[in-house]
Amino acid sequence: MILRRRSFGVVVFPGSNCDDDCRYVLEDVLKQKVRMVWHKERDLSDLEGVVLPGGFSYGDYLRCGAIARGSPVMKELVAFAKKGKPVIGICNGFQILLEAGLLPGAMLRNGTLRFICREVHLRVETSRTPFTKTLRQGEVLALPIAHNEGNYFADRSTLEAIQANHQIVFRYCDAAGETTEGSNPNGSLAHIAGLCNRQRNVLGMMPHPERASEPILGSADGRKIFESFLL
Amino acid sequence: MTTMTLKKVSEIARHHGVTDEEYQKIVATLGRTPTVTEIGMYGVMYSEHCSYKSSRPVLRLFPTEGPRVLIRAGEENAGALDIGDGLAVVFKIESHNHPSAVEPFQGAATGVGGILRDIFTMGARPIALLNSLRFGLLSKPHVQRLLKGVVSGISFYGNCMGVPTIGGEIAFDESYEGNPLVNVLCVGIVRHKGLVKGSAKGVGNPVVYLGAATGRDGLGGASFASRELTEGSESDRPAVQIADPFLEKLLLEACLELIQTGVVVGIQDMGAAGLTCATCETASRGGMGMDVDLAKVPRRVEGMTPYEVMLSESQERMLVIIQKGEEKKAEAIFKKWDLHAVKIGEVTRGPLLRIYENGSLEAEMPASSLTTEAPIYERPARRPDNFGKKNLSLEDIPVPDLAKSFKALLGSPTIANKRWVYEQYDHMVRTDTVVLPGEGTPVIRVKGTKKYLAVTTDGNGTYAALDPYRGGMIAVCEAARNIVVSGAEPIGLSDCLNFGSPEDPEVFWQFKECVRGMAEACRAFGIPVTGGNVSFYNESPRGAIDPTPVVAMVGLLEGFSPVTGSFKKEGDAVILLGETREEIGASEYLKVVHHRKLGPVPAIDLTQEKVLHRILLSEIRKGRVKSAHDLSEGGLAVALAECCVMNPRAPIGVRIRKIDFPLRSDAIWFGESQSRILISVDGKEKENFCRYAKEAGVPATALGEVGGNTIQFGKAFSISVQEAESIWKESLRGILGG
Numbered sequence: 005m006i007l008r009r010r011s012f013g014v015v016v017f018p019g020s021n022c023d024d025d026c027r028y029v030l031e032d033v034l035k036q037k038v039r040m041v042w043h044k045e046r047d048l049s050d051l052e053g054v055v056l057p058g059g060f061s062y063g064d065y066l067r068c069g070a071i072a073r074g075s076p077v078m079k080e081l082v083a084f085a086k087k088g089k090p091v092i093g094i095c096n097g098f099q100i101l102l103e104a105g106l107l108p109g110a111m112l113r114n115g116t117l118r119f120i121c122r123e124v125h126l127r128v129e130t131s132r133t134p135f136t137k138t139l140r141q142g143e144v145l146a147l148p149i150a151h152n153e154g155n156y157f158a159d160r161s162t163l164e165a166i167q168a169n170h171q172i173v174f175r176y177c178d179a180a181g182e183t184t185e186g187s188n189p190n191g192s193l194a195h196i197a198g199l200c201n202r203q204r205n206v207l208g209m210m211p212h213p214e215r216a217s218e219p220i221l222g223s224a225d226g227r228k229i230f231e232s233f234l235l
Numbered sequence: 236m237t238t239m240t241l242k243k244v245s246e247i248a249r250h251h252g253v254t255d256e257e258y259q260k261i262v263a264t265l266g267r268t269p270t271v272t273e274i275g276m277y278g279v280m281y282s283e284h285c286s287y288k289s290s291r292p293v294l295r296l297f298p299t300e301g302p303r304v305l306i307r308a309g310e311e312n313a314g315a316l317d318i319g320d321g322l323a324v325v326f327k328i329e330s331h332n333h334p335s336a337v338e339p340f341q342g343a344a345t346g347v348g349g350i351l352r353d354i355f356t357m358g359a360r361p362i363a364l365l366n367s368l369r370f371g372l373l374s375k376p377h378v379q380r381l382l383k384g385v386v387s388g389i390s391f392y393g394n395c396m397g398v399p400t401i402g403g404e405i406a407f408d409e410s411y412e413g414n415p416l417v418n419v420l421c422v423g424i425v426r427h428k429g430l431v432k433g434s435a436k437g438v439g440n441p442v443v444y445l446g447a448a449t450g451r452d453g454l455g456g457a458s459f460a461s462r463e464l465t466e467g468s469e470s471d472r473p474a475v476q477i478a479d480p481f482l483e484k485l486l487l488e489a490c491l492e493l494i495q496t497g498v499v500v501g502i503q504d505m506g507a508a509g510l511t512c513a514t515c516e517t518a519s520r521g522g523m524g525m526d527v528d529l530a531k532v533p534r535r536v537e538g539m540t541p542y543e544v545m546l547s548e549s550q551e552r553m554l555v556i557i558q559k560g561e562e563k564k565a566e567a568i569f570k571k572w573d574l575h576a577v578k579i580g581e582v583t584r585g586p587l588l589r590i591y592e593n594g595s596l597e598a599e600m601p602a603s604s605l606t607t608e609a610p611i612y613e614r615p616a617r618r619p620d621n622f623g624k625k626n627l628s629l630e631d632i633p634v635p636d637l638a639k640s641f642k643a644l645l646g647s648p649t650i651a652n653k654r655w656v657y658e659q660y661d662h663m664v665r666t667d668t669v670v671l672p673g674e675g676t677p678v679i680r681v682k683g684t685k686k687y688l689a690v691t692t693d694g695n696g697t698y699a700a701l702d703p704y705r706g707g708m709i710a711v712c713e714a715a716r717n718i719v720v721s722g723a724e725p726i727g728l729s730d731c732l733n734f735g736s737p738e739d740p741e742v743f744w745q746f747k748e749c750v751r752g753m754a755e756a757c758r759a760f761g762i763p764v765t766g767g768n769v770s771f772y773n774e775s776p777r778g779a780i781d782p783t784p785v786v787a788m789v790g791l792l793e794g795f796s797p798v799t800g801s802f803k804k805e806g807d808a809v810i811l812l813g814e815t816r817e818e819i820g821a822s823e824y825l826k827v828v829h830h831r832k833l834g835p836v837p838a839i840d841l842t843q844e845k846v847l848h849r850i851l852l853s854e855i856r857k858g859r860v861k862s863a864h865d866l867s868e869g870g871l872a873v874a875l876a877e878c879c880v881m882n883p884r885a886p887i888g889v890r891i892r893k894i895d896f897p898l899r900s901d902a903i904w905f906g907e908s909q910s911r912i913l914i915s916v917d918g919k920e921k922e923n924f925c926r927y928a929k930e931a932g933v934p935a936t937a938l939g940e941v942g943g944n945t946i947q948f949g950k951a952f953s954i955s956v957q958e959a960e961s962i963w964k965e966s967l968r969g970i971l972g973g
Contacts, residue, residue, distance in 0.1 A: 018481075018484075018485055018572065018573065019395070019481050019484055019485075021395075021396070021397025021484070021664060022397070022664060024665070025664065025665060025666045028666065028682065029666075032682075042571075058664075059397060060394070060395040060397075060480075060481060060484070062481065063395065063479070063480070063481025063482075063484075064395075064481075065481065116973045117973075118387070118390075118658075118659050118973065119387075119390050119394060119658075119659045119660075119661070120658055120659070121394075121657075121658055121659070121660060121661045121662055121663060122654075122658050123883075148663050150394070150661045150663060150664065152394075212663070214666065215663050215664075215666050217666075218666075220669050220680070220796075221663075221666060221668075221669065222671070222884075
């Protein structure tokens with residue numbers, strides 16, 4: 005597959021810790037141009053896509069993502085997203101997108117009240133996003149999660165709206181693609197693992213595609229998400 | 236300077252754990268009566284935790300040299316080994332037992348924080364954490380509370396730092412009930428030229444205090460760690476520090492960025508003994524003096540005395556000596572990371588460390604009088620009268636129902652899978668973990684090279700309690716075996732020696748014997764000891780813990796993929812390497828099934844062990860070995876079951892033919908004879924492999940084939956793969972919930 009070389013930004017907040025992992029996949033595995041964007045920067049005009057990586061921005065003090073939302077770069081990022089340019093928030097990045105209002109809903113602590121790090125299965129719910137356009141609806145991916153607050157919650161009207169607009173991108177499921185009770189690792193509402201905005205250019209997901217983008221790591225399914233985005 | 240009557244001061248000294256003899260030495264060094272601040276400083280630096288005053292003469296037995304050694308044990312905060320291509324691996328294991336006993340969450344969290352700082356102060360990027368934990372019996376609610384607290388503390392800190400916790404071990408035994416062990420290992424990587432030292436050089440160079448403000452937390456923590464836990468230890472809670480991993484993450488990034496600029500002369504974290512240790516150690520290593528003004532030290536609370544500031548063990552603080560004239564470069568980096576940095580003093584022409592507050596001299600002594608000139612004791616050691624008498628006679632141990640015993644063992648907390656624990660640790664961040672916890676010896680790749688590092692921690696307290704010499708030796712052998720099964724070659728080890736009070740001659744004998752056994756094994760394998768930690772006074776009102784040597788070993792693998800423990804393919808041949816003897820003494824089987832803790836500890840032959848490692852490594856390099864797993868607690872039966880179920884994606888059965896070793900059946904299946912490894916090879920390679928191994932002097936027995944949905948243990952018993960997987964994986968969750 006020949007991928008177009010694009011220019012990406014990976015945002016670094018104090019406490020980000022998956023920033024270099026995202027850079028590695030984009031730059032070293034997928035041969036893209038990557039610039040690390042310090043959270044105090046205000047110019048994203050050179051970028052064609054932005055990744056908000058996982059980690060513990062500002063130590064997750066107050067609420068996950070709540071302080072990062074106020075970083076100078078976020079104002080620019082909101083404008084960047086409004087222009088329809090692709091933004092992907094992974095784990096803590098997803099939490100920041102929720103706090104910033106780029107995606108609807110909120111995160112609660114995992115149902116087990118414990119941090120969970122393990123591989124889970126996801127079902128692709130829609131191919132109609134830049135991040136899943138080469139994936140099949142119903143396709144099952146194996147990706148790891150690693151979070152304490154991934155229990156997605158939204159009020160009833162919000163849930164109805166995101167369902168009606170097909171904004172749910174990934175749901176937790178079992179290996180066969182069934183959304184059984186045991187396959188929901190954190191108690192997430194409607195098994196939601198990933199969500200896009202109405203314009204479909206902003207994706208937030210709790211699982212880590214950058215941790216599953218090379219066969220040596222046990223799964224290369226995450227790479228499909230990045231590649232879809234690059235085609 | 237305040238003066239007091241000699242008698243009163245020596246009493247204060249005694250209260251600080253300074254003996255009368257040590258006190259006299261201090262008076263002689265100073266030529267006067269020490270101030271209270273000085274007594275505090277000497278007291279904490281002369282504590283066992285900081286001075287190694289009892290252990291140092293014994294630790295000299297360890298080999299510390301080797302072709303890869305770049306920084307030797309004891310020279311710096313951690314040792315460093317060359318791994319080629321201009322890279323070095325820096326690693327160290329340390330205990331945080333006492334704090335974790337009274338405040339498990341904070342105790343364990345700050346243990347992780349401390350060991351991380353030891354690694355990044357060397358200029359190395361931390362790439363992996365492991366931990367070795369020991370608790371009392373898990374059936375006790377109090378023990379469950381401790382375990383949950385310790386695990387969530389480790390998870391809280393390591394996860395936030397973005398350093399994967401890739402493995403370790405946990406064992407349960409009643410001897411640890413009042414005094415759990417929390418040993419934490421950190422591995423870092425650095426370019427040779429990026430290594431920095433913890434020494435102060437250059438008269439007039441500024442001494443900068445970086446990080447958290449100083450509070451009253453952790454006051455005298457090192458002294459606290461150097462005495463037995465008692466009923467009153469709960470009131471020592473203030474001696475436990477409070478963790479802020481976010482601040483440490485900022486410190487990590489800022490320090491590594493700063494070191495890159497080349498303006499750092501020396502750097503040291505403020506861990507045990509806080510500012511006292513950081514100032515006197517850097518000055519003494521550099522052969523310099525240092526003037527410090529405590530008025531400049533950022534405080535968390537008002538009214539702290541010089542004594543308190545010098546002894547506080549508040550976390551996330553660093554002392555950095557910067558090249559004079561380059562302060563601006565450093566300030567820019569600190570500002571970028573929103574860190575508080577203050578110049579608190581200067582390097583002076585040696586040898587005096589002088590502590591001022593607002594112009595008043597609060598302490599003045601030769602820096603080395605606190606460090607290299609600290610007292611050393613040749614403690615008396617006595618072999619216990621009952622040594623060797625706690626051995627079983629086989630006639631007293633009836634052979635039980637094997638199937639039932641097997642299930643009990645497979646689900647026993649020490650043996651059962653620990654995913655309840657490791658799923659709380661981010662073990663994948665940095666995307667280098669290529670062998671995940673639970674699937675074999677953890678292995679991480681080194682990006683940009685063809686290198687992998689295998690890392691393990693091992694140590695069996697039951698063995699060491701029954702025979703410290705053999706127990707020490709086996710700890711090193713088992714760690715090396717665990718490295719070798721991954722295909723890596725052991726290159727160095729760091730040890731954490733957990734014992735009772737060194738003032739008890741029987742405990743000290745255990746310590747000496749254990750180190751002697753470890754040192755002998757290290758020499759036999761040519762593995763240098765690059766540093767570590769001694770934790771004495773692990774005693775609760777119930778008595779001393781089982782002596783527990785924990786060996787943290789690093790192995791290097793280059794140019795081919797690591798091997799895991801799980802059986803791979805239907806039809807592969809299963810081969811047992813090594814000899815099985817009638818050894819059930821000191822085994823987990825004896826504890827779990829017969830409720831006995833008796834010797835003899837399994838025999839160990841270093842020559843045999845070495846040959847085994849050599850053969851296996853050479854066969855792995857030829858690509859002939861599909862899986863390799865060492866035999867340890869639970870013996871052959873547990874190892875077979877683990878090989879069947881340890882890959883969560885593809886559990887598979889095994890058919891073992893009738894085994895005709897002339898031994899008791901429980902010794903065959905559950906005995907813990909050493910120097911054994913279970914491997915699988917392609918079915919066609921079986922004959923060749925066994926012949927080759929035997930010719931090289933390693934007993935090899937073809938046991939059967941991989942395949943099916945059942946684990947068939949010869950004619951003795953069988954279990955479905957599904958049931959074995961469920962017992963092994965669900966046991967801890969059944970006890971701990973969730």
